[in-house]
Amino acid sequence: MNAHKPVRRVAIVGTGTIGASWATHYLVRGFDVTATDPSPTAETALRSYVQAAWDAAASTGLAPDASPERLSFTPDLRRAVADADFVQENAPERPDLKVKLFTDIDDATPPDAIIASSSSGITMSIIQAECRRPERTVIGHPFNPPHIVPLVEVVGGTRTAPETVQDAMSFYAAIGKKPIHLKKELPGHVANRIQAALYREVVYLVQEGVLDVADSDDAVSWGPGLRWGVMGPHLLWHLGGGEGGIQHFMDTLMPRMVASWHELGTPEFTPELKQKIEAGVLEEADGHSVDELAARRDAMLSALLRVRAQHDPSGPPSPAADRPVKEGS
Structure with missing residues (x-):
């Protein structure tokens, strides 16, 4: 070759x-x-x-x-x-x-x-x-x-x-x-596995009645999702460690996170849960077609990429x- x-x-x-x-x-x-x-x-x-x-x-x-x-x-x-x-x-x-x-x-x-x-x-x-x-x-x-x-x-x-x-x-x-x-x-x-791990917990929270479908989407897209659109989790934890950076985070905050891993859930994907998610998504879509929602997504992604290009030389x-x-x- x-x-x-x-x-x-x-x-x-x-x-x-x-x-x-x-x-x-x-x-x-x-x-x-x-x-x-x-x-x-x-x-x-x-x-x-x-x-x-x-x-x-x-x-x-x-x-x-x-x-x-x-x-x-x-x-x-x-x-x-x-x-x-x-x-x-x-x-x-x-x-x-x-x-x-x-x-x-x-x-x-x-x-x-x-x-x-x-x-x-x-x-x-x-x-x-x-x-x-x-x-x-x-x-x-x-x-x-x-x-x-x-x-x-x-x-x-x-x-x-x-x-x-x-x-x-x-x-x-x-x-x-x-x-x-x-x-x-x-x-x-890799990326699909990361998505699957996050979505498993989202589905678990919906099944347990902690959140409805729309609020679970908002919990991701208006919180960590905004930060992930700028930096990945390791670099964000570096910022989360304050002046001590990632070393401080690993020493003081990571043990608590590790201790919480056993509390993460594995949902039982029942027909009732499937129907609950489908109904919630259709309500959240509010009558907009898949094409309309995709166009909205793509416009926002393009705008985010333009902003990133201005600030991220890598x-x-x-x-x-x-x-x-x-x-x-």
Whole structure:
């Protein structure tokens, strides 16, 4: 694999919500994108998504040569990936499907292309099991929606070359993402596991009648969620330690937190609890459609990212810093 091959052509395999969002991001960043999906309505849905998401995606940075016209579509997988420099796979979360799909992509792509999976839970060691060139396969798991949220979790499988992980990290960073390197594989990767741990306690509090659904959402988004949008928990604890910083926090406050861990709950997810959450969410949505709520979310996320860019030099680069496209792959 040529570690310095520029990435000019990106293939998107699977054009559901995540694949369509990835396609939008790559287009906004100035790439030629070829997408493929077996659904007979996939192309229409994809182009509609790109059109609807373009302004929000562009608000986080628009490359000078970006255009929706650089999107092409074919239902033929081999054709879609035949000249790709980088492949972003987004098929349903089924191990058997992923294994077969990666085998086919591996056979059809140029040997120096990187093949990344957006898989949210399946490890690359499973996905790459039948590839002839597994050394160039890697997890590149985004956070939804990828055309706005910068996080990408990067982790290789047992047969992934270390250079592939580094090249993927460099590539994602160059296109405005915030990649993190997972040094070990584990189901669900990292960010989803953190989400699951938090949500387990939220659901427990709702089940116990401590909070209703709307107040539990507010407890997260108007409290710790605001701080987490600025800094992660370790750095926030450093601030929480006052002048003594993290050392003071660990010595005086952490023991109390550890002692409280056994009090955290594990809810029993009954049909009644499921119905209670569903009713609470619909009441909180107050008649607004999923699309309307998503647009509100995306607008606020874009605004937050613009503020972060003004204050955080370690954040993702703007498209002006991306050019030329894109060494490190």
